[in-house]
Amino acid sequence: MMSETTTKVTDDVIVVGAGASGLVAAYRLAKKGHRVRVLEAAPRTGGVIASARCDGMLWESGPNSGMDTTPLINELLDSLGIREQRADARKIADRRFIVRGGQLIPLPMSGPAFFSTPLFSAGTKLGLLREPFIARSSAEADESVAAFVRRRLGTEFLDYAIEPFVAGIFAGDPEQLSVQAAFPKLFALEQRYGGLIRGLILGARERKRQREKSKNSAKSFSFNDGMQVLTDALARGLTAANGVIETGVRVTSIACEAEGCWTVCGIRSEDQNGEAVYRAGSVVFATPADATATLLASLKMPWVDDAVQALRDIPYAPVSIIISAWRREAVMHSLDGFGFLVPRKENKRILGTLFSSSMFDHRADETHAVLTTFIGGMRQPELPGRGDDVLQEMAENDLASLIGVKGTPLWTKVSRHPRAIPQYTFGHLDRVRRVETVQKHAPGLFFCANWRGGISISDCIKNGHLVADETDAFIASRRML
Numbered sequence: 001m002m003s004e005t006t007t008k009v010t011d012d013v014i015v016v017g018a019g020a021s022g023l024v025a026a027y028r029l030a031k032k033g034h035r036v037r038v039l040e041a042a043p044r045t046g047g048v049i050a051s052a053r054c055d056g057m058l059w060e061s062g063p064n065s066g067m068d069t070t071p072l073i074n075e076l077l078d079s080l081g082i083r084e085q086r087a088d089a090r091k092i093a094d095r096r097f098i099v100r101g102g103q104l105i106p107l108p109m110s111g112p113a114f115f116s117t118p119l120f121s122a123g124t125k126l127g128l129l130r131e132p133f134i135a136r137s138s139a140e141a142d143e144s145v146a147a148f149v150r151r152r153l154g155t156e157f158l159d160y161a162i163e164p165f166v167a168g169i170f171a172g173d174p175e176q177l178s179v180q181a182a183f184p185k186l187f188a189l190e191q192r193y194g195g196l197i198r199g200l201i202l203g204a205r206e207r208k209r210q211r212e213k214s215k216n217s218a219k220s221f222s223f224n225d226g227m228q229v230l231t232d233a234l235a236r237g238l239t240a241a242n243g244v245i246e247t248g249v250r251v252t253s254i255a256c257e258a259e260g261c262w263t264v265c266g267i268r269s270e271d272q273n274g275e276a277v278y279r280a281g282s283v284v285f286a287t288p289a290d291a292t293a294t295l296l297a298s299l300k301m302p303w304v305d306d307a308v309q310a311l312r313d314i315p316y317a318p319v320s321i322i323i324s325a326w327r328r329e330a331v332m333h334s335l336d337g338f339g340f341l342v343p344r345k346e347n348k349r350i351l352g353t354l355f356s357s358s359m360f361d362h363r364a365d366e367t368h369a370v371l372t373t374f375i376g377g378m379r380q381p382e383l384p385g386r387g388d389d390v391l392q393e394m395a396e397n398d399l400a401s402l403i404g405v406k407g408t409p410l411w412t413k414v415s416r417h418p419r420a421i422p423q424y425t426f427g428h429l430d431r432v433r434r435v436e437t438v439q440k441h442a443p444g445l446f447f448c449a450n451w452r453g454g455i456s457i458s459d460c461i462k463n464g465h466l467v468a469d470e471t472d473a474f475i476a477s478r479r480m481l
Helices: 020-031 072-080 109-117 122-133 143-154 155-169 184-194 196-210 228-240 289-297 304-313 388-403 427-436 457-479
Strands: 009-016 038-042 053-054 057-060 086-088 096-100 103-106 220-223 243-245 250-259 261-268 274-287 316-327 338-343 352-354 368-376 412-422 445-446
Touching: 009 053, 009 412, 009 457, 020 072, 020 228, 020 274, 020 457, 038 220, 038 250, 038 274, 057 316, 057 368, 072 228, 072 261, 096 155, 109 122, 109 261, 122 143, 122 155, 122 196, 143 155, 143 184, 155 338, 155 352, 184 196, 196 338, 228 243, 250 274, 250 289, 274 457, 289 304, 304 427, 316 388, 352 388, 368 388, 445 457
Parallel strands: 009 038, 009 274, 038 243, 096 338, 274 445
Antiparallel strands: 053 057, 086 220, 096 103, 250 261, 261 274, 316 368, 316 412, 338 352, 352 368
């Protein structure tokens, strides 16, 4: 038996979901003076972001870092009072490795390095000279990342640069990802400038004017005590701005009672005793695509059906993360870089490994090393569901052959994400547009999650900021009526 329904409360905005996107949106709205309530099903805020220490060594069960691509990041950190806790990646983290022939080869980051690297053949290097003369595709074409790269840069570049990069970032398959959706800036370079090389040169001027950086030149950042510093600070800042966070509340349905009034119903976890009903003028969904679909379907209106189906059609890649701690002497490789990515052609069980303790200070002392290894993705979606012992063995076997780890780790943690990263596959932009049409029928309903607008931490910060401003403008327009 459930307890008697909780007394209804009235808020300006209810944000469903307390991951990075939802917290950023909620914090910005609260700072603007709105009454904000965040409802989170999990017992803690932060979503997949979680940091911990074991034997003094820091490990992350989710994202290890963000990219400093927009000034909004430091503005947010200053507002939260955590700028001094920011940790920028060490200089050696600029060096990234790709596996070829079982060997780690540095990814070339400059023209001279590209033409001298053993990573690519002479034919691929000379082929780059023809890139500026290749015609752009149709602006309406929904081309795959793989087809785009083959057309402009060649198959070898796809196999030993882009495919492992896509597996490392999206845990995705470049044959299925839409270049227009997954890498819109790359697509825009070709459309605007006619080629990638020309676009990188000319586009740099525009980014400078906009105070933004490209992801290939932006610095990686984290915090001295890990990425959870950010989400914890957002939660504290929201509370300090008179916002309310309720964890352990699983939202089950929404309803539009009347113009300007939304009802949100949820079930509290057992220790909080029963049902809860809330009322607000606006609702922000900061939830994964499948959860958003379920909540939209609860409206039981015919105009939501297409949006619900669009959300359910967004696939997610499963990933398991194996974090292992080693005595430094047990790892033969110098670990002088960000980490390495493994192309599909190398036939390994892992997608890649971050040299976590090399990337940032405050991760481990010089006598130890922390490695973060990824398994699964769309390349091998069946692997993340294997048992912990099996995953650990896969990681250790590949690490032994690639970077020479010896013996057994001091400790290992396994972090599982059955629906880790949304895949921006063919038709993704159309699916997003179909979802956004709901807002025409349902004023006051907004969407803020990584299934639209980018999957990175910096994308989440930027999108949370934008959705907060859209919601603020909506509230202001209602108050003028």
